[in-house]
Every structure is written in C-alpha cells, then in structure tokens.
Amino acid sequence: MERPEIWISFAPELHVFVAAAQRRGRTAVRTDGASTLGHVVESLGAPLTEVGVLTADGREVRTSHIPADGEEITVLGVPRPQQLPGPARFLLDVHLGTLARRLRLLGVDTAYESLDIGDAALAARSAAEQRVMLSRDRGLLRRRELWAGAYVYSHRPAEQLKDVLSRFAPPLAPWTRCTACNGTLRAASKEDLHEQLHDGTERSYDTFAQCTDCGQAYWRGAHHSRLNDIVEESLQEFGGPPDRVRH
Structure with a gap:
C-alpha cells in the first residue's frame, strides 16, 4: 500500500529550521500513516517549542493528530507574547553567558550553567525548577522532559535579549539581581x-x-x-x- 501523502506549509519564521524544499511554500510529504503530526513536523526540522497553531484542512489540531492522505497541513510559529504555565523564569546553556548576565541585569530570574552538563541534566533541571530552557541546540529543545523551551535565533547578545523579551514579556526590575x-x-x-x-x-x-x-x-x-x-x-x-x- 502506498504511504499517505500530505501537503505541508511552514510559516516564514520557521524556515530557518526546515530544508530548502519546505521554504518554498506548500510541499508534498510522504508519511508512514502512523506517526503523529508533531513527529512529522520535528522530523522535517522544526522543534515543537517553536510551533504554535497546527491546522489540518483548515481546522486546528493537536500535535497528536495522525495526518491522513491528502490533508493540507499548516504549521504556524508561536504567538508573541507566548503564554507560559507559570512565571517567566529561564535556564540558559553554557553558550549563552552574555545573555544570562543581561537578563539578570534587567531583574529577570535567570539560571545559567557555565559548564556543559549535558542535555539530559539541563532538561531535568528545566523540569524540576519550572524554567524555560533557552538554547541554540535544537536537539536539546526536542527533549520531552523540558518544562518549556525556546530557540535563541541570533548569535548576537543584543538581538538575543530583544528576542527573549519580545517572546515572553517577563516583568523587568533592573538592578535588582x-x-x-x-x-x-x-x-x-x-x-x-x-x-x-x-x-x-x-x-x-x-x-x-x-x-x-x-x-x-x-x-x-x-x-x-x-x-x-x-x-x-x-x-x-x-x-x-x-x-x-x-x-
């Protein structure tokens, strides 16, 4: 039996994650007929931390949806400001030390690992302390045990700071941390x-x-x-x- 074929479109802000073929708009993708839409999206390169609304033939669906043959799938980015299930508190990996200091300068609760303790330990800390994991490591952001996560899009600290503040709108209290x-x-x-x-x-x-x-x-x-x-x-x-x- 031929595998199901779906048509998928990614929002422009997600193009950084997907292959060139998926950046040109509506693209045909073969699935195995059993994998969830969340798995399909991640297999194409986009971490679910960066995905907002998913639609199938115009109706909103969950990541657990099993795509059917011929379905039109739209993948949107996360809305800004992004709603969290708790306070906007962060955990940053070893590569984001300057961003950590700038967030703390603004009074934002920011934990930082100055050593490379590994993805499993970082994800466990995110879950235990209910912190948003900020990273440029897509593999880390795919770990299911994360409390919440977000990809840091820029290499430049000034742009990184604006990105995080725009996305999560944490309350600012400068000079208090x-x-x-x-x-x-x-x-x-x-x-x-x-x-x-x-x-x-x-x-x-x-x-x-x-x-x-x-x-x-x-x-x-x-x-x-x-x-x-x-x-x-x-x-x-x-x-x-x-x-x-x-x-």
Whole structure:
C-alpha cells in the first residue's frame, strides 16, 4: 500500500529550521500513516517549542493528530507574547553567558550553567525548577522532559535579549539581581563592603548594593554607563517598573 501523502506549509519564521524544499511554500510529504503530526513536523526540522497553531484542512489540531492522505497541513510559529504555565523564569546553556548576565541585569530570574552538563541534566533541571530552557541546540529543545523551551535565533547578545523579551514579556526590575549568580541585591553601606572596596572606589562612590547570596558588591563604576544603556533601551521598548537599586 502506498504511504499517505500530505501537503505541508511552514510559516516564514520557521524556515530557518526546515530544508530548502519546505521554504518554498506548500510541499508534498510522504508519511508512514502512523506517526503523529508533531513527529512529522520535528522530523522535517522544526522543534515543537517553536510551533504554535497546527491546522489540518483548515481546522486546528493537536500535535497528536495522525495526518491522513491528502490533508493540507499548516504549521504556524508561536504567538508573541507566548503564554507560559507559570512565571517567566529561564535556564540558559553554557553558550549563552552574555545573555544570562543581561537578563539578570534587567531583574529577570535567570539560571545559567557555565559548564556543559549535558542535555539530559539541563532538561531535568528545566523540569524540576519550572524554567524555560533557552538554547541554540535544537536537539536539546526536542527533549520531552523540558518544562518549556525556546530557540535563541541570533548569535548576537543584543538581538538575543530583544528576542527573549519580545517572546515572553517577563516583568523587568533592573538592578535588582546579581549578574554573577542571579541572587537578589540589597542596599549596602561602605562599612558593609569595606573589605571588598579599594581605596579609590570607597572615596569615589557613595551608593552600593550587595548580593544576598554570593556577597558580590556593586556600585556605579566605569561600566555603569554601558549597562545603563542596555537597561534604558530595554525599558523603553519592553516596559517595566522604575529601577530600584542601582549599581
């Protein structure tokens, strides 16, 4: 018996994942007659983390749908902002350290693995802590145990940040998290931080903060202007409450 043939179309934002043949629009694809639509879509290259509405002959279907011969399948990307089953908290793999620091700078709860602990361990942590796994590794994003996941489309940290903020719209609270460990910051005095401050720093600055977890000290140093530009641009484009504790 001849295998069923379906006609499938991918939204333009998903073209980065699929072969050139599927980028030209409506394409014929043979299936085995038993695999789910989700399996078919992933076999063509698109992680389900990036897939929104699926339709078969114009009606919305689930990833568990078994495509029938001749069906017209449309695969759309995820809507923005994307709804999550819980708070927008993130887990980033070893390749996204700069993005992790920028999200923390904006007060977004962001865990980061600085070592390559493997896909299984990352997926398990995503599930255990209910964090969105952010990665450029498509194989990792196909792991079923993930709580939620998202592909990071750009290599450039500035574009990565805008992509994540646009997609998930997390509440922003700049200058409230430690960029080193993700702990929360509290106001601190010179006396509290005396052992961490050089004489010049202690003389030149009056406003300090300290991480409640790792003890890292923060103040408005030479790097502040560059970081403030990131904060102000993000607030202007994506909104958020007034900043509270500043470096």
